[in-house]
Amino acid sequence: MHAAEEARSTVVHPTALVAPGARLGQGVVIGPWCSVGPDVTIEDGVELISHVVVDGHTRLGAGSRYFPFCTVGMAPQDLKYKGEPTRCEIGAGTVVREHVTIHRGTATGSGLTKVGQNVLIMANAHVAHDCVLGDRVIIVNNVVMGGHVTIEDDARIMGSAAIHQFVRIGHAALVGGVAGVEADVIPYGSVLGNRARLIGLHWIWLRRNGVQSDEIHRMRKAFLTLYPKNGCAEDPFSVRLERVRTEFGDNPRVREILDFIDAPSRRGLVRPARQDLERAETEGA
Template structure:
């Protein structure tokens, strides 16, 4: 299928456009950009830097993808932004390329939705099916697992990790790592339990949710030390992959502490 380019759009020499791409009014595509098949830049979209947008993605007006990182150490090195397939990127979203010291790549997975005004900083790594609600913002080097939901106007501190299927409440200020399947709220954010609504919506069985809830209560009980409780959970739930995932997440090396319940 032919590429459709509005007369007011600017496509710099060197840009690579896939099949059936649509470039809307007043959009600008830089010379190092690669636009996948059937991507639709609706209008007033800027694709800058060494940026790749995966097939079947839709980018709405006044979005800027691939701008240089907001980092004083960046001196114009050729870092990258890679956006996966079938992403919905709404108005005024920003995503920056990586930094040389941070690995050089900001990476976004497939089937994500970025609502109006959300922002992805340099060197972030996002999984698949991530949703960032309006004005949600993540700092540099943040790792976001699959199926994470970030509520409106939340802010995530640089270098934090958000485990798979976790939920970040609207307006939360997250300064610590969030365990997989967890739910956090507040400023500063505290762990309020499991993301039960999200797990049910994603088809987790009642039996698996019960195992996760039992393991969660054991982890954050009052008896023993935290490490002793983790050992007990691992011993009792070694056959439940999702529980083992949480334990491994907690015990991985990280620059941020783990977000805990307020009474722990």
């Protein structure tokens, strides 16, 4: 065997159990005491380090890595689930750390739990049935989410946050540690608190990703128009929303926020507390 071919060969540890029917790509490494079900597809270069369980109609994307005692594609924790052949998909380059649980979808939901590419899910996190995580999302230790949660690209969910079922977390949003999120978080929004409240925009992400100061300043003005210091005392939210649409709707990131607000929602929006609006007025300047 040539060196290049040997480097791409699949290695299955003698203690691992790979069911007949499982499809393994090139260069796959299945470590000690792993279990792979018959309907699982594992793409090229995937590594199951040890004691990993993958079941159901599950696809693991190329180059993704799975650390000990995580489970992927197991049956959902939903009493209505009757064993239907629902699915779970993990994107290329994603890393799933120790004791993470990712459950497959339900027939009463979308039928699919999907995690995007280059996602990092840290230890002890739970991704419930029918959740959809975008690309480059970071889920920190002990985060839990109910079913049908959507987390868009580049979002950051800090440690021990809890996300209610059907909540949407917008693009590049930041959820603070130990926050209880009961409603949707706008794109670029930053939320914090035992019952999460909106404290401003995710300025750090914007600066680190090359958004220019003039655009950040414009986004800040749009945010403060939508959520002024005097709250709802002046105009109702619908009026402020139309004002932002008229004055700032030409900005692509502001338009992204507006489109998110306009989209159907089961949970409504996380809103600021009044004391947080004073903070938002000074940050991002």
